[in-house]
Amino acid sequence: MSQGWKWRLGLVSGVAFLGLIFLFPSMLPPGSVPPAFMPQARLSKGLDLQGGLHLELAVQTDKAVENSLSRLGEDVDKALKEERAKVRDVETTPKNVKVVVRGEESASTLRSILEEQFKNVTIENEYDDGDKRVFVLTFTKDWEEEIRQYAIDQGIETIRNRVDQFGVAEPVIVPRGNGEILIQLPGLGTLSADDVSTWFEKTMNDEGVAGSVEAAGTEVTVTFPDESSAETVVDEATRRFTGLVKEQQSLQEDGSMKVTFALATSKRAKALIGQTAQLEFRLVDDSVSVSDALANGPPRGSEILYGKKKIDRATGKEIGQPVPYVISKRVMLTGEVVTNALMSVDTNRAEYYVLMEFDSRGKNIFAELTADSVGKRLAIILDGVVQSAPVIREAIPGGRASISGTFTRNEARDLAIALRSGSLPAPVEVMHEIEVGATLGEDSVEAGRLSIIVGFIIVVIFMAFYYKLSGLIADMALLLNVVIVLGALAALGATLTLPGIAGIVLTVGMAVDANVLIFERVREELRLGRSPYSAIEAGYAKAFSTIMDANITTLIAAAVLYSLGTGPIRGFAVTLGIGILSSMFTAIVGTRGVFEYILSKPGVRRLSI
CATH class of the missing domain: 3.30.70.60 (Ribosomal protein S6/Translation elongation factor EF1B)
Structure with a gap:
């Protein structure tokens, strides 16, 4: 009798073991790190499973x-x-x-x-x-098309740099054609300050680290006894929580370390992503009064711009009218020379501002500009709005400048992020947005998990009842199939979404399809009086072409879905394709190996099928 069962079972066992190895990191609790010798890629959950923000932007290439x-x-x-x-x-x-x-x-x-x-x-x-x-x-025409394409490509890169500041794991930022950009930020906006502060208190208590935790609004402040104790806990927190950003870390006089975290909300993310952040330094034109310019038009080479609207922080309503300025059209300096930008606070006036540092070129231009313009006003303009227009008292050679105004803490912080990551080459417009809450994401996960379990149990019971022991062998292959599919997705670093779960559920049903075809062929051969071993050989041989035809057509459909679809549709196609290949492998190689092993034992004269 053939010993082919040895290599068949050995191959299936090896593939299943690899599946478990790649799946292991995804089975660990959030924040846990697998051993260094093991794969590090995890099977992450998509936007529809853990909540987050979905945006579709149109770049105004014109x-x-x-x-x-x-x-x-x-x-x-x-x-x-x-x-x-x-x-x-x-x-x-x-x-x-x-x-x-x-x-x-x-x-x-x-x-x-x-x-x-x-x-x-x-x-x-x-x-x-x-x-x-x-x-x-x-x-x-060619150069105009290049300008439009650059605006899209640079827009994607700039948005990615800004999103990275929020600590979002595996954001999706891709072009969609026609100047549109698709953005998905899984987990963003689903975090609460209470959850974070509770985790810090528990972790610090478990590790014997003394300190204090304070939560207020979208900020969490943690005080550690020293710098070394802070390092480990802070790193673990930023890995564990999506949208938890370490804003400030300062060493106190008593040697303790104070760390301030901010929670990235969907509202902040949308405002930051959509902010053009085009920074310009221009001189105020004092050759004409503002009233004359408003009545008769500005002089040639100048234009009228307005200051920032003043907002009453208590009521959130606008106060008065924006202040008009007559501004020279000549741009003296732009945000391209900004190398760093940080939020700071003026303790005397209790106001937030943004401190900027220039590169060597910007430093020289700014020094020359301020030296030649002493006594004049220099307007700092952001996205066409005059933020401030201070009088130049003396030359400023240090290569630093600040933007002050009626900023809130979050506005100043986000402006600093936007300036650090660069300005968008063109404005963007939000065409469509979906905000998925954490609760809805958890409901989706539970519904997906339940559908897989129920589908699996129904198939297992049916196969065991209808095909007896052979049905249990098929059920074992079905379990291996799920492990291999999830392991393959984890190895690819795939993101699991609801359509992906649908693909797995579909695979559960399709995985036994090949076994049903084989078992019915084997039954036919047994009715013709063949021995169990001959019936197995004939059954697998005769069912092979039918199985291949059915699965190849489904693979072609999955390939078409992948090539023409986007986002979740591609996820469904990938899961379906991997599931088909895995189910063919476990059915044709795995179950046959088990049957051959059973029939190789002395005294086995019949099949339970």
Whole structure:
């Protein structure tokens, strides 16, 4: 009799063991770390299972093109003046840049400049207006498309940098085409200060660490006896809780360590993700009064911008009207030179502000700007709103500046994060948002777990009742199939979602399908008078082609779902595909190995099927 059962059972046992090894980290409690020699990847829960925030954003790529045209107008104007050309006007519109020069010599100079320095710019139109020559400039189609794509790519990178500040594990931030970005932040906004403070108290008590824990609103402050005792507990807390951000850590005079944590809420996340954070430093135009500018229009080269709306912190309502300013259109410095930004507090006035540090280039520009503009006002503008406009008293060579205003603690903190992670190249608009609460996520997990258990039990009972001992063998294969599927998903670092659970439930039903086909073939062979071993061989051989045809068509459907679907649909396709391959493996290789092993024993003359 063939000894093929040895390699078959050995192979199935090895694969099942690997499945358990990869699944082990996912079975550990949150915050626990598996041994170093074991895989570290975990099977994480998706947004619909643990709650969190789902956003669909549209990048306003037209604004990115408009901003690039604005910079083009400034650069062309500067280049013409360097060549001493007679420039009458440079006007930027959302679609093009109009350059007005006087004389053919200046027109020829402009053409040369465009040919040598601006190869991605084309002359859309050119005409005479009296003694002036008007050029209408636009970007080439290819370059405009590059600007739009850069706005999307850079937007994704900037948003990812901001989300990383919240400590969200495995966020989903992907493009969806047509300038849209899909963002899923599992676990965000599901954390409560009470849960965190309770955990700190219990952990510190269990480890014999003296200290105190205070929870207030969305902040938790923990005081440790020393720095060494704080390090371990803090690291474990940030690993354990999604959305728990270590905001500040300071050594006290008595040697104790005070650590302040902030809870990332969905509201804060949406505000931070959607904030363009385009920072500009521009001089205030004091050549005209604000009232004259409002009545007759601002001077050429200036515009009217407004200050931040004042909010009554007690009522949350606006107080008065925003203050208007006449601001020069020339941008002296931008947020590109900011290397670091930190929230700080003015203890004398009890106000929060953001302290910025510039790189070497920004430091030199800022020092030169302040030295040349003593006595003038410098407006600090964020997303088109004047945050402050202090008078420059003296040159500031230190490479630092601050943004002050009526900031709350969270506003100042989030502004610092936005400035550190960089500005968005174009504004974004929230097209669709879903906030899944922690309770709904837990209900989904429980419903998914119950559906798998009930489906598994029903299949096990049916197979054992209808196919007797052979049915129990199929049930064993079904259990191995679930272990292998979950182990494979864990090895891939997959995120388990409700559609993924649906795929597992479907796999539970499909896993016995192959065994049913085989068992019915074996029954037919036994009725024809074949021996048990011959019936097994014939049954598996004759059912093989049917099993392959059925599963290959399902695999093709799963491949189509994966290639055309997004997010949860892809998760369902991956789970279904892995489940099909696993069920074929356990049915064709595993159960046959068990039957051959049983029939290899002396005295076995019949099958319980």
